[in-house]
Amino acid sequence: MADERTATGNGRPAFRSITPVRAYEGIVAQVEEAIFTGQLRVGQRLPSERDMMAQFGVSRATVREALRVLESNGLIRSRHGDPSGGAEVQGSSSTRVAKALTSFAQLGQIGVAELVEFRMVVEGSAVRLAAELHGEAELAAMESAFEEMRRVAAGPFEKFSDADVAFHMSVADCAGNRLLSACSQFARDMMLKLISDKLRGAGNPEALMQESLNRHGAYLDAIRLRDGDLAEALARKDLFDYYEPYVTDDERSRLRLLLTGGSPDGAGSPDPA
Amino acid sequence: MADERTATGNGRPAFRSITPVRAYEGIVAQVEEAIFTGQLRVGQRLPSERDMMAQFGVSRATVREALRVLESNGLIRSRHGDPSGGAEVQGSSSTRVAKALTSFAQLGQIGVAELVEFRMVVEGSAVRLAAELHGEAELAAMESAFEEMRRVAAGPFEKFSDADVAFHMSVADCAGNRLLSACSQFARDMMLKLISDKLRGAGNPEALMQESLNRHGAYLDAIRLRDGDLAEALARKDLFDYYEPYVTDDERSRLRLLLTGGSPDGAGSPDPA
DNA sequence: TGAGTCTACTGGTCCGACCAGTAAACCGCC
DNA sequence: GGCGGTTTACTGGTCGGACCAGTAGACTCA
Structure with a gap:
């Protein structure tokens, strides 16, 4: 040949x-x-x-x-x-991509910071696209996923985490880029693997869940308003704030580089309800 | 168990x-x-x-x-x-990730537009990080890769394409996120696979190479100045302009959503020499 | 000392056999 | 005639043994 x-x-x-x-x-x-x-x-x-x-x-x-x-x-x-x-x-499936990335990450000793950075990039863009491009059906899907999160917020943390994952997945799907979807799915799963034990040990899961609810509600609002800039900025900020305790000072300042545009003052957590 | x-x-x-x-x-x-x-x-x-x-x-x-x-x-x-x-x-290697993504893309019939979008996201962020974080050694590596591009710009298109890939790789490496590196490497290779035949047939490769040189020079300048916003915007704009002929109108307007920040007026091609 | 040979491993491939799971065809019972 | 169980003819899963071919160190002999 x-x-x-x-x-x-x-x-x-x-x-x-x-x-x-x-x-x-x-x-x-x-x-x-x-x-x-x-x-x-x-x-x-x-x-x-x-x-x-x-x-x-x-x-x-x-x-x-x-x-x-x-x-x-x-x-x-x-x-x-x-x-x-x-x-x-078999048909195309993102699980193989996720598997490959996972093994790459494990072999390369990729840590929380690098993963968060990747996730901020990928998921941030997905949220932007979702905000700008969603139709009614997609918005309904995201909203019902969010409702589910709120519903299980009283229960055990595992259920809430599952609902959280489902919400992010509905957003990623709505963005309509399968490569971004696959990557962000990997990043979420890997993240859970890395710090699930630490998270479980963290005090006051109720407060954690409530804050998470507020944040997600905020950028769901931005999506509703089709404000891509804001939605992306909020999504990145959320990730940063959420995982910031698990990284070193150097890594933190590096991650801050990705916190630009939309709301440079650092979006708070307006109550969505 | x-x-x-x-x-x-x-x-x-x-x-x-x-x-x-x-x-x-x-x-x-x-x-x-x-x-x-x-x-x-x-x-x-x-x-x-x-x-x-x-x-x-x-x-x-x-x-x-x-x-x-x-x-x-x-x-x-x-x-x-x-x-x-x-x-x-074996040690960690990005080739497996690239292979998995490639097979995912082929099976899912992922087209040029989706790929360009992914690449704009991933490579854009990589360029931003490279701009903000590079040390002297990294800058030297990027500059020598760029010199090599200029050197072979007179020769056959294949050589130029190789040098182009090497340049982008040096930028991605400089960004220091291996996940982003792996993804952008995949996106470049896949893109070449998808449209290499079309590119070869395109008229006036000399003009194409010259324009490409100018564009790359422009955002290498932005990297030198540590202007992450500008570098990212230029990188995305370059990709958009370069591949824009190969996508449909709908896809084009979708891709335009990612052209924000830095220089919203649409960065031109200032001469780097 | 050096070139060649020997040797004791390695993986690559093949064969033939047997077990085990599956579902359709079959058969006898009610 | 319809329903159960049994037979049957495939399927993949595993095994053991065999032989070839590649590798590199040990060994030999001119």
């Missing part, structure tokens, strides 16, 4: 380092291409392992290694004993 | 759906945990396949399926014939 040499222009051929290609990689590549080009659509079935073994001219072990890789990449899913054919082609 | 039932509070036990656990998944989980918790560090070796087979009490095929998954996730790498032990634990 691709030629092994690269012209350098000085007459001498430049050779690229090669990596021995393993058989299963060829299978993965072929199946991936078929999926990406649309030859294989969501819901369609691959041949059974024994059929693929014949079609590719390799052993079943090799076919299975390829299938495991494809499955771990979220492209297919196979079910033990399913008589209706081989593995099923 | 985890109990199979969940209390509902109403006295009736609520059962969760279960998925049969495959043997290789247990191995993957154990190795992943060892890596994430630091018991296995970068550069260390896993036992050989035959050893793992004994340690886990499974067949070699099962061990290999686990290793293939771990390898595809970028956590380990194995070399045929390497006598110094089993697979080697």
Whole structure:
């Protein structure tokens, strides 16, 4: 396929380092291409392992290694004993993106500050877009998610946290950019993993929940008014204030750089009710 | 380990759906945990396949399926014939993130507009941070990357494109947020994939390169002046102007929402030389 | 001393076998 | 005729053993 040499222009051929290609990689590549080009659509079935073994001219072990890789990449899913054919082609899902980012973050020892910064950027922009672009249905979805938060604010913190996540997700979805959605979903989940224990230990969860309610209500108002600047500024400020206790002084001043526009005086927490 | 039932509070036990656990998944989980918790560090070796087979009490095929998954996730790498032990634990790398995002984008049929939007958000913020936070060494790196762009501006478009990518990467690195770096790297690569053919066909590459030089020079100036607002605005505007021909009218007006702050009049292309 | 060979590992691939899950086809009962 | 259980023909999951091929250190001999 691709030629092994690269012209350098000085007459001498430049050779690229090669990596021995393993058989299963060829299978993965072929199946991936078929999926990406649309030859294989969501819901369609691959041949059974024994059929693929014949079609590719390799052993079943090799076919299975390829299938495991494809499955771990979220492209297919196979079910033990399913008589209706081989593995099923899966649709696009953000969970793989989230998984990849999570493992990247864990391996790189990415801390709270870096994560908050990322989240301020991504989620802030999502909120801006949501504010400027929402239709009636989307606004209704966000409002009902917010109502749910208020409803469970009296109960245990876990429920409230779930409702909070759902609210943010409804906002991100409303923004209509799936890449931003996926990234902000990751950032939220990762954040919970990092500091859930600290949060649980924090005193006075009721006050925390009430403050959170106020803040979210404030920027839901900004969204209603289609004020993107304000909504983004409020969203970033909220994140900053909320996670500020968990970062060092240096990190804090760095995060402050992202607190601009909209309301530079530092938005408070006007009561939404 | 985890109990199979969940209390509902109403006295009736609520059962969760279960998925049969495959043997290789247990191995993957154990190795992943060892890596994430630091018991296995970068550069260390896993036992050989035959050893793992004994340690886990499974067949070699099962061990290999686990290793293939771990390898595809970028956590380990194995070399045929390497006598110094089993697979080697790999360091954190953004390529896996980029791969996941790429496959997500391809599967979801994410188009140029959505990608440009994402890139405007991510890269814009990176440029802002780079402007506000750079030290001397980082500035030197960005400037030399820019010099390289200017140097190859006379040559073929591919070289220029490479230099352009290198410049953006130096800026992203300078921002010091690895999540933003990884995302912007993905967005650039994906963009190239999507429209490289169209770009190649575009008339007058010399003019294109010259304009690109001017624009990049302009926001490198803003970075020098530590003017984060201006740098971000210029970066977003550049992206918008550059890719604007490839999106529909609706998408264009949507993208315009992200063109705020800094220089609302729409920064031109002041000559950096 | 140096070049070549040997050796003891490593991963890559294959084969054949058996177990286990699934759902449709089948059959006998009421 | 309709309903249960059983059979059946697939599916994937796992196993053990085999052989080839790559690697690098140990070893040999000119």
